[in-house]
Amino acid sequence: MSSGLRLVAALTLFGALYAAFAPGLQSASAEDTKGLSAAATEGKQIFDNSCISCHGRNAEGVPDRGPSLIGVGSAAVEFQVATGRMPMARQEAQAERKEPQYTREEAAQIGQYIQELGGGPQLPAGDHLRADSDEDIAKGGELFRVNCSSCHAFGAGGGALSSGKFAPTLEHATDRDIYAAMLTGPQNMPVFGDNQLTPEEKMQVIAYIQNLKSDQDPGGWGLGRLGPVPEGLAIFLIGMVGIVIATLWIAGKS
Secondary structure (H helix, E strand, O other): OHHHHHHHHHHHHHHHHHHHHHHHHHHHHHHHHOOOOHHHHHHHHHHHHHOHHHHOOOOOOEOOOEOOOOOOHHHHHHHHHHOOOOOOOOOOOOOOOOOOOOOHHHHHHHHHHHHHHHOOOOOOOOOOOOOOOHHHHHHHHHHHHHHOHHHHOOOOOOEEOOOOOEEOOOOOOOHHHHHHHHHHOOOOOOOOOOOOOOHHHHHHHHHHHHHHHHOOOOOOOOHHHOOHHHHHHHHHHHHHHHHHHHHHHHHHHO
16 A cells, blocks of 8 residues: 555656646757757747757757858758668668668758758759750760769779778769769768859769660670770680680681
């Protein structure tokens, strides 16, 4: 009987404490969202539920868990979340693209919250962020070969880097993904700000990359578009062996 009374008393005390402090907590929560846009308010709710444990209550970062997001901008957040790189399953050499846990709209909402919290690079509006003319595609190809092909390969298939890192394939990248990557330089990628590549040039690069996906290798066998190494190997194994066989056949006939 006494244990039952103690349980009731404890529950009553807990209820009283909650009633006393809950209005203060609600007031603090309302104060946190004061001044935020509707999209940023939605993003804050998602952030508080899923990101706070690694990036901190105010996105200031948590040592040995996650970096500060102050100043990274909405572009970086949308890229990482919409491509499934964040949240990370575990600490690795780099975050890999995987099935995203949030929709593109939710990723943009989280990004808007971080944007209003600390500013940073932003993406243009819309999903179509590429130039359309053949001339722009050709110009984008020149820019891609100069700035991107050394890591992503000439066919945008990706390539290995040092220390277990790699430049990913661009096969599944959307216009917004590519623009955000150039603008923010995720992981090992350098930042291509508007001083390095103008917005027009970024859209030309995107046009070239997206055109590669529909290009049916009009010059012949693509060999995975991995560059000169497999091409040289194919020349040696097929071309040189063919020449040797042809030479032996001619010698035998003569």
